[in-house]
Amino acid sequence: MLFKSLLNSVQTWEQPLFDAFVTPTMSGETITNDNALTIGAVYACVNIKANAIAKLPLQVFKKTKSGRERENTHQVAYLLEKRPNPYMTPFVFKHTITVHRNLWGKAYIRMVMKGGNVSELVLLDPSKTIEAEDDKGDKWFIYRDKGKEEKFHHTEIIYLPYGPGGKSPIEVARETAGTMKAAQKFLGTFYKNGTTTRGIIKVLGQLNGEAKKKLRASWAEVNSGLDNAHSIAVLDSGMEWMDISMPLKDAEFIASQKFNIAEIARIFNVPLHMLNELDRSTFSNIEHQSMEFIQNTIQPELVAWEEEMNYKLFTTNEQKRFYVKFNLTSALRGDSQSRAQYYKEMLSSGVYNINEVRALEEMDAIEGGDKHRVDLNHISIDIADEYQLAKAGATSKGGENGEE
Template identity: 35%
Template sequence: MEIPFISKFIKAMDKPVENTLTSNYTYLFGPTTSGKLVNEFTAMQTSAVYSCVRILAEALASLPLHIYRYKEAGKERVYTHTLYHILHDEPNSEMSSFVFRETLMSHLLIWGNAYAQIIRDGAGRVVSLYPLLPNKVEVGRNSSGEIYYVYTPNAEENPHLKSYASYNLRRHEVLHIPGLGFDGLVGYSPIAMAKNAVGMTIATEEYGASFFANGANPGGVLEHPGVLKDPKKVRDSWNEVYRGSTNAHKIAVLEEGMKYQQIGIPPEEAQFLETRKFQINEIARLYRIPPHMVGDLEKSSFSNIEQQSLEFVKYTLDPWVIRWEQALQRSLLLPREKREYFIKFNVDGLLRGDYQSRMNGYSVGIQNGFLSPNDIRHLEDMNPIPEGEGGDFYIVNGNMTKLKDAGVFANKVRSE
């Protein structure tokens, strides 16, 4: 199956000329000072990285995503636009909107870039969106200054692309959401930028695993008063009986005057647990995740968890939301639509706070005339009060009046 708009481009321009491919940053991964290999897959095997990526990917994927039209007095949601169903329900026939956004967000958090192929109809309108793996995409600029993308799949990951063939995709055929970068064109991988911190996390996890694999005891020396003819046999027989977490705390029987001398530093003295905890906070700092969201409740309490959660939305999630919104508007809306429509996530539900705080805020809003009962019911996902029963009235507290009108009523009584 040919891709709309792509076949003509490939025939006219088999290979871009005078290009500079700038998106392949895999060389930034690799060995670290801890001696551990760090890449996108080994990083995700650590609980801290996996937890942070999952928190952000699921948070963004769960937000309502709508298309709005500008009005003279505000905005209105547009359900009839072709993009509404694609973004809100099904970007393609194989994925829900949640899975699609969760996948692209995980790409963005691991590789620093998220790509999706845009399938359009003859009028240029978006028909469907398919994710593209970032490590198989290269971004370039041809001699005329036009940005293009080269994608080389190696599996049946996209029904519109054949395997083991490079595809040149033009700018209007790719949804590209870049992360933090240095050239404004592509983003850098957070994992690659902080690979030493991730490598140390991997090293501490492996040390803990090997510690328990050795019976939760450090290494030691078997001392024999005489000369052993076959020391390897003695060592192997000791390991066979006492090595491993399942053999921990077994009673050792030493013969022929042998003694066991422990060497090495116990994990408590090496502050192993503190190191692991610090590395978890280090990864949480990398993704700007509050520690309590990755299971560290040491400095959390009932009085500050809510505030930390609100700060997570404002300072962590909101920048990602804006990055997504602007990329969607730039790539998916037609040029003639950009002045009339805009795409927006709804994060209001995450910022509402606890029930009592919301009710107190609504009470202030009604008494000061900037909220009606139906406004509040809409915010709380409740059906409106029927028309004619006062649900849309805006009222103010009658005990308050303008400063210049203070005493007018009393003067009027005296004159009468």
């Protein structure tokens, strides 16, 4: 009875979901979550964000009295850092989740339990997953594939929606993406029909419909297509070719293409220089924009991952001791000179020791490198006078000749 009412609510709920993606855009093109990736700018934005997140280590930490330390023995650490399931590496796992969130607005991760512990993390195809509530108000996820149906309680699924209400960037960018797809189709037809033979043939007298068809077919056969591009056309006596200007040369057409790319980048919150649009870019602002991309685009998504995983992957007691965290060190690393200056400051202030710096640079530890050191100029203000007198060869209690 419970699932009967559940399935009835699902049928009415899911219909608008499918209807939303079959309505053509103003350009006449239909944009769905699947075919959106055939648009270059959309593919690039999704891939850039997915790569940026997938390359970051997702690690498990244990809280200690002095702070925290890496936890490598917990089952969750193995799943996130070694193998989430038999078919995916951690990189592919994180990459696919990001693609799902950016195209469908949601990612669903099923936690396969064994002996009371999570043994696998399996991704559910968002195009085959729907959400519903039962009579008691509990949330369920229903997965339908190859005629089979599985139902999962919300406690079994790590749910990662994108933005307000799980609205994907594709839903927001449908009109822009439709315009770009129409332009893409236009370009394909343009090159198929020939790049230099766009115009009309003017003849003396009047031709009937059949004669016009034959003339058009004869002209297309000889002059259309890339193989005939830039070839010399031969006109019979009395015929005159009238050229029609091609929109590909129009500044307005080019500007509209650039605007569409910028609009897609804006919706996905990806800097334009990452899409090779460098019209207004300089070396300094590219570096600044890259940092902003990590801080304002990637980090908020990482926080959403961490909060949901910390709640779902650990028991209530474990949550007091363990948590997952993305390591952003590699993403925030600058060039060699910037890193050297950063390490110098961290070493002199005692934040890092030598071996910690070497570990960040993928180098082996050295003997004595675990000690934290500080610059001698950094001392407590309480002993500043005594320290300066000691440097001058005197003591705070002695006079010029060491007399009291």
